[in-house]
Amino acid sequence: MLSRVNAAERYPQCLCLAPTFELALQIGRVIEKMGQFCVNIKVTYAVQGNRVPPGTMLEEQIVIGTPGTVLDWCFKRRMLNLKKISVFVLDEADIMIDTQGFSSQSIRIQRVLPKDCQMLLFSATFKKAVWKFATQLISNPIVIKLRQEELALSTIRQYYFVCESRVEKYRALCNIYGSITIGQAIIFCQTRKMAEWLSLEMTEDGHRVAMLTAELTVQQRADVIQRFRDGKEKVLVTTNVCARGIDVKQVTIVVNFNLPANLKKQPDFETYLHRIGRTGRFGKKGIAFNMVESRNLYLVRMIEEHFQTEIKRLDPEDMDELEKIDA
Template identity: 50%
Template sequence: MKFSKPSKIQEKALPLLLADPPQNLIAQSQSGTGKTAAFVLAMLTRVDASKPYPQILCLSPTFDLAQQTGKVLQQMAQYFPEIKMKYAVRGSRVFQHRLSNEKVTEHILIGTAGTTLDWAVKYRVFDPKLINMFVLDEGDVMIDTQGQQDQTIRLHRLLRTDCQNVLFSATYSEEVMSFANKIISDPNIIRLRRSEESLDNIKQYYVWCTAGDEGKYTALTNIYGVLTIGQCIVFCRTRKSAIWLAGKMNKDGHAVALLTGQSNVEQRIAVLNRFREGSERLLITTNLCARGIDIDQVTLVVNYDIPVDVNHEPDCETYLHRIGRSGRFGKSGLAINFVDSQKAYDNLMSIQNHFKRVISELDTDDPDEIEKLQN
């Protein structure tokens, strides 16, 4: 796992996660600080491998994040081969259990809320009353998203009252914190000061793109042509923009990958694996990859569109999650924001003021200025 010493969040969270008797926890931690390893280690310690049924339930907001958590668990559990894990996600096979009245025998379930709820209530392949640790990764999304919020509440009501409850996320709004406190009794809370939320190891810039999509495309290709980068993720606001950009870059001879909400599970796995392996250096996506996707080689994030919420107001949380794809585990990272209107500029300045971190202007028509970013 390449850990030589615990990170700040691991130092604070692990004593609480491993306490006996178990303690509930709501914890905020920046992306790339080892929070997944912290709660996975705690999950492993709560398993009695002699009992062949699910004892740990870990929910993620997306299939991709569930799979990533599973990979961390597999790495950490290699010294505990008796502990078994199963994905409770769309496409996982449980029907053979349902038809034969068999139960899931793996000790740890990692999945999404909807599928896991079906397994518990509809198919009854595991008993929620036997769960002794319930983990919500990216808990603010799980709770703040209608649908997932309802499914999470229903699952939580099926658990024992003495089940250990843990929520982890890079960000928590006051509204979400209020709700979390309602479903998690007597929690310990680890929360960052606002000045600590923005990632100090990530340099942040903005580029004026006055010619709309064509201006943004020119800026992106200028950056891509000058910078010697490991890998880059470009975030677009809409699927239409992402598809247009990927098509144009491919047409012009750039090897890029595309990942949107339309991609099925198999396509998403294939795209992310190819990107991790370096087959493509640039991944164009929507907010699908904004949270938790951990690819060490990513050194540059481009916000093709400044993130906004449903009311078109600046979305500081999504911004933090996006730029957190670079600068993982304290490494240096780079975030470049494309601004194509006064409204987009105002939104970005609101984000700058929120995190109290300067976002400097960059001239992408000047190769020398771009090259200086690598120093």
């Protein structure tokens, strides 16, 4: 986007959509950092909570936002003229295309864009249905594929514990903290209720814990992420709202307190890859721990088969074995 902008023109020329508030802010910060020496190129955020006075016509050349707010700015408030957009980007494109609400919003925006507008779709994972839809959305596409699974999994050691209850899972988690040197950790729960319970337990045991779920306000979510980036809390307990795109260099461990599964009780492979991919980034090694009940061991086996990788079983009570992981 920075390479496409004409800095002399004071109107939006590039539009990037992301599925979450947190990811939109992260993208924008990267653009601001990369573009700090690009004179007169500005970024604005079309996200909930960014209050722009009525009648404002945007002068920033790059707009980063979430679909709902961008739609509001374009069609209701008429602050953003899509006919002048020359680059349109969908980040986490598989979610943007395959999720009902995001899909309809993204298509509505795309249909108004000029025919010569460049479209860019980015994601670490693409289902076949998404590939098919993407090729319909973009005429004569140039496709660049990387073996993301191999790249991601090669830097992450994966383990699992068999735990029959949330209490056993929590005890295993405490043993991890008692045996392994941890920078920062992200712990994924399947539900907000479980995340709240776990956050309370860890806080009462003296851990510096932040919790992030979709129910928080925009400002609360922004504050939580920033405090975690600044290292003020060492543990982030979250749901899938943080599974994609969020980069924090100090994260050395990811814990799946609950393995991601769909309504058919099959593994959600894409979410699993995105979750554990929060560690092992920036050329560093990472560790992923999975907590699983014996009745759900088939999920581990299916994940191993899907990614052609090994997930090693550990005894959560074997402190000697846990200590070897840090070596």
